[in-house]
Amino acid sequence: MNIRRANEKDIPRLIELLEQVLQIHADIRPDIFIPGTTKYTEDELKEMLKDDTKPVYVAADENDVCLGYAFCQLKQQPFSNNMVPFTSLFIDDLCVDAKTRGQHVGESLFEYVKGEAKRLGCYEVTLNVWAGNTSAEKFYEKMGLKTKERQMEYIL
Template sequence: MIRRAQSKDLETILDLLLQVNLVHHKGRPDIFNVGTKYTKEQLEELIKNDLNPIFVAEEEGKVLGYAFCQTQQHIGDNILTDIKSLYVDDLCVDEKARGKHVGTKLIDYVKSFAKDNGYYNVTLNVWACNESAMKFYEKNGFECLKLGMEMKL
């Protein structure tokens, strides 16, 4: 079952945030410290925000994964059209639940939510060091929109 996150999910979401951070830390320790992206207090506020929903995948009362989403729209921008995008800021499936298609169910739910609520598209970013995530998103219909590049000095 996919549903909106609730306060009762905070501890599990924090554990999952640490799991996803460790993937990034292992891939780019020069950029990512070990920790979580949000504090418990920040998560409490995010859960209440209707423009930026957090969805969780739940099985038998246990949260197996999440998708943090953000509404993005550039009304009155000089060059960008005012399309409304749903940006997936973060997605994680508990390492113990991988292979059960939880991630696909979350992405399908996010796409359905976006379509039902008048969004033009669903967007996200993937770190180049996370090849499995890139393959997962491509398998689920995502295409490259833009590339971020760097030159280490």
């Protein structure tokens, strides 16, 4: 397996994987997510792949077929004037093809992202997980992540 920055030839495969992760979210929160859609369009992906502040990493097999991805964003802190300034690498989305889950693709991607965060001088790696996505929560806890903050909602 080779982990690298995504490029335009990966876009069709990224869209397939985005559909898979969207369906997971739609199953958990059908009140928010629209099945059969994706988070990003092909044009948005083309622009994103050019943006070094939003790196997209892919895990590719020996035929250079994308098995999973990690969409990331460099974020500057603080959120307010009472916080120390630092840079975070935020994992906006991480997905492994349903057919290859359990083969350590996600672990390899996450470890690669951690290495990139260190290389880029980041203080931390962060992400959000939807309540109800217990498999993702277990995976990230296994990878050593701890809850930093909780966002709560009251649906009207």
